[in-house]
Amino acid sequence: MQIHTLLDIPSHYAYSEELSLGLQMFWQSFPEQWQQNLSYVEDWQISIEQLLKNTLVDYVLLIREPALLLPDNITNLFDTLIDNPDCQAITASQWFNYSGDITFLSLRGFEVFTQKLAKHTPLLVPFEEEQINFILAKKTLLQKIDIKRCPFQEIKDNFIISRATHICFHSFAQYYQKSREELIPLLPEKFNNVLDIGCASGHFGALLKTHYNCNVTGIEQNKQQAKQAQKRLDKVINADILTTQFDQQFDLVSCLDVIEHLQFPEKLLQQLSHSLLLDQGYLLLSIPNVGHWSMLEDLLAGRWDYIPAGLLCNTHLRFFTYQSIKTLLQQFQLTIVQVKSIRLPAPAIWSDTLQSLQQANYSIAYDSLDTLEYHILAQKQ
Secondary structure (H helix, E strand, C coil), X not given: CEEEEEEECCHHHHXXXXXXXXXXXXXXXCCHHHHCCEEECCCHHHHHHHHHCCCCEEEEEEEECXXXXXXXXXXXXXXXXXXXXXXXXXXXXXXXXXXXXXXXXXXXXXXXXXXXXXXXXXXXXXXXXXXXXEEEEEHHHHCCCCCCCCHHHHHHHHCCEEEEEEEEXXXXXXXXXXXXXXXXXXXXXXXXXXXXXXXXXXXXHHHHHHHHCCEEEEECCCHHHHHHHCCCCCEEECCCHHHCCCCCCEEEEEEECCHXXXXXXXXXXXXXXXXXXXXXXXXXXXXXXXXXXHHHHHHHCCCCCCECCCCCECCCCCCXXXXXXXXXXXXXXXXXXXXXEEECCCCCCHHHHHHHHHHCCCCCCHHHHHEEEEEEEXXXX
C-alpha cells in the first residue's frame, strides 16, 4: 500500500526566518518513508489530476503550510486509518484540542507530551476546526471531490474527517495572523494616530481602526506581510524602523513582540521617546517573560532549543523579565501605567521544591515564574 505526499510550500516562507525554521523542523521530523513518494504542488488541480492517474497509489497525504513540528509516532496516523475501515480521511490533533493539564511550551515539552500521548489507546473523534492543513486520506476520496476547488475545503465540506487524539503535531503557520484582541482593555479611551511597529499582516491595526476609528500607520520588514497589511491599514512602510524617518508624531505606538527581536532595543526606545511619541503619548508592549517556570524546567534538563515562535523564538536576540523591562523603559522617560501578566502557573508538583529552595534562603519570584508574558502600557513623561 503506497502513500503519495502532495506538499504545498507557500512562497512567503522564504521571507520569514521563523517559518523557514518551521519548515526545517518539518523536514527533520517528516518520516523518510513518506518522503520517497512526494510531489511539490504549484497547482492543486494539476497535482491531483496527475495523482489520480497513478495506479500504484492507494493513499494520499495532503499538506499545506508545512511549518510543522511532527511527533515520533506520526506514522501511526496511517496505521490508525488502516485499522478503521469506515474512516476515509484522518488528521492529527493540535495543542488546543487538549483541556486540563498544560500541554507544552518548548521543543522538549512537545517531545515529552507527545511521547505520553503515544501510549494512549487510539481514539478517533470528528475534526471540527475551521481550517485544516494536513490530511491523510484514501485515494478514492479524491475521485469524489471537485478538484477545481481547494481539496482541503472540499474534503472538509463533503466528508467526515477523523482526528486522532493519540497523535499531536504543532503548527507555526499562524505566526503573522494574530489580531491580539486581549490587548484592547489596556488602551486609553481615545487616540487618533497610531504607529504599529512590526505590524505583520495588519490584523492588530485593523482591530484598532474598528474599535477607535483611528488612523494607523504600520511598519513591517517582511515584504509579503507588508503587502497584506496594506489592505487593512491607512499606510504601510516596508522598512527597518531604526532607519526610517517619520514626518509626524503619534499618540500611541504599539510594539508587540518586537523589542526582544532587536539587538539594541535601546535605539528603538530612544527613537520613540525623542521623536515618535507625542508628549504624554503611550507605548503598548507585549513581551515574553524569560523568567517563566518552563524556561527553568528546560535548563534543568540541559535544554535551550530555539523554535519558530514562543519564549525561545529563533529570532529573539534579547530576553526580559518584568524588572528588566521596567528598568529599561525608565531610562527613556517611559513610565509603566498599566501591566497585565499573562499567567500560566507552574504545575502543582513544583510547590514542594520551591518551598525547599526558599527555606534554603533562595529568593523565589513566584509571580515571575507563573507569568508567560507581560502586556504593558507605558506613558512618555
